[in-house]
Amino acid sequence: MTVVASTPPPRLPVRDRAASPTRAPGVSPMLTRLAEERATGVLEREHGTLHLAEGRVVHAESPLATSLATLLTRHGGLDGAAWREAEDRADEGRLLRHGVTPGVLELAQASALYDAAYFALAPSSTPGRFRYGGAHWLAGVHPVPVGALEQETLRRRALLPRIWPDPATDGAPLVRADPVAAPAVPSRQAAVLARVDGVRRAVDIARELGRPAFHTLVHLRRLAAAGLVSPRPAPARDRPPDTGTDPYVALLKRVRDALEAL
Amino acid sequence: MPGIDECLLETMRLPGARGAALVDWTSGLALGTVGEPPGGDHETAAAEAAELARLAAEQRAFGPEDGAEPADPPVEDVILSNRDSYHVLRFVPTSFDSSVFLYLWLARSDGNLALARIRLGEMAERLVLG
Numbered sequence: 001m002t003v004v005a006s007t008p009p010p011r012l013p014v015r016d017r018a019a020s021p022t023r024a025p026g027v028s029p030m031l032t033r034l035a036e037e038r039a040t041g042v043l044e045r046e047h048g049t050l051h052l053a054e055g056r057v058v059h060a061e062s063p064l065a066t067s068l069a070t071l072l073t074r075h076g077g078l079d080g081a082a083w084r085e086a087e088d089r090a091d092e093g094r095l096l097r098h099g100v101t102p103g104v105l106e107l108a109q110a111s112a113l114y115d116a117a118y119f120a121l122a123p124s125s126t127p128g129r130f131r132y133g134g135a136h137w138l139a140g141v142h143p144v145p146v147g148a149l150e151q152e153t154l155r156r157r158a159l160l161p162r163i164w165p166d167p168a169t170d171g172a173p174l175v176r177a178d179p180v181a182a183p184a185v186p187s188r189q190a191a192v193l194a195r196v197d198g199v200r201r202a203v204d205i206a207r208e209l210g211r212p213a214f215h216t217l218v219h220l221r222r223l224a225a226a227g228l229v230s231p232r233p234a235p236a237r238d239r240p241p242d243t244g245t246d247p248y249v250a251l252l253k254r255v256r257d258a259l260e261a262l
Numbered sequence: 263m264p265g266i267d268e269c270l271l272e273t274m275r276l277p278g279a280r281g282a283a284l285v286d287w288t289s290g291l292a293l294g295t296v297g298e299p300p301g302g303d304h305e306t307a308a309a310e311a312a313e314l315a316r317l318a319a320e321q322r323a324f325g326p327e328d329g330a331e332p333a334d335p336p337v338e339d340v341i342l343s344n345r346d347s348y349h350v351l352r353f354v355p356t357s358f359d360s361s362v363f364l365y366l367w368l369a370r371s372d373g374n375l376a377l378a379r380i381r382l383g384e385m386a387e388r389l390v391l392g
Contacts, residue, residue: 071358071359072358074358074359075357075358075359077357077358101390101391101392102264102265102392103264103265103266103269103388103389103390103391103392104356104357104358104390104392106264106265106266107266107293107356107358107360107362107389107390108358108360110266110293111286111360114289114291142265142266151305152291155290155291155305155309156289156291159289159290184322186319186320186321187320187334188288188320188334188361209359210358210359211359212288212289214289215288215289215361218288218289219288
């Protein structure tokens with residue numbers, strides 16, 4: 001018997017996620033590069049826009065998020081005309097003169113920034129575009145390092161499925177489910193639940209309440225987990241009449257949906 | 263005291279302060295951190311404290327019973343103690359719909375819990391009112 005000394009097959013490549021948390025998959029390599037070269041300008045991605053100054057993210061906007069203007073004006077802290085005036089003149093001082101304290105401006109700007117960045121950094125089907133240019137007028141309020149923003153975005157992505165695995169409530173029009181024995185709903189979730197009407201989506205509800213959109217996604221996942229909210233079903237096809245009124249059938253459907261979404 | 267960092271730095275001037283953070287209790291995000299992280303990591307500590315804050319803020323049983331219009335959240339602070347330290351979570355009421363709290367980690371040997379509680383309340387107010 002001849003013994004053939006064979007070399008073991010090469011190990012399959014494994015991405016070492018632990019070693020480079022800021023370069024985990026799904027987050028923009030372009031953004032990392034822009035941070036390294038300390039770029040200033042605007043990065044446009046499919047679901048939102050990031051404003052950079054000296055390589056740090058200073059402002060973010062997304063059609064799926066609640067804007068800083070909405071956060072500040074919705075609850076009467078600032079009136080819409082005063083905001084537009086400040087924005088037109090790119091004058092932060094004007095906001096402060098209209099009663100927005102520096103602390104509130106920073107809290108609101110940070111909330112809006114992380115909120116919009118969550119959507120802007122979502123996986124996209126088109127490449128991002130960067131335009132070099134001047135810094136955003138609110139660049140000094142709360143700049144965030146790119147690594148910290150990417151890490152937080154990944155943490156947020158992981159948080160939602162831990163509450164409820166089905167992502168359908170994030171984007172679809174929502175309906176109330178009204179189970180037989182409804183659990184008590186905390187007041188902030190109740191405000192969200194009260195606006196679920198078969199038409200509004202998470203982002204619509206967030207803007208009406210003047211809350212960050214991601215917070216509303218969290219509340220909606222909790223409501224979905226409690227069986228109180230579900231995405232509006234697709235238009236009826238040729239199927240036997242829906243037995244959705246039977247609480248046991250509704251429960252079984254939710255269990256099925258959750259298992260499928262795992 | 264204009265911003266988040268100044269507020270946290272002032273928190274650290276309390277006797278016995280080991281670490282402090284400003285945390286959003288809906289998302290678990292630490293908007294600012296200073297000093298040592300409890301448990302070795304600021305991000306994890308913030309997420310765990312956020313979970314505790316959320317539970318305290320959402321339970322009706324912990325609200326006041328004076329019949330007045332309930333505040334949002336109805337709770338002012340959460341105090342947790344162990345053999346060598348206190349953890350104090352102070353909710354920050356804001357003019358817009360936010361969900362943030364100040365989180366102070368205090369050494370038990372040289373910290374003064376009553377003083378820390380009063381100061382945190384003042385700082386939470388000043389952060390928002392300027």
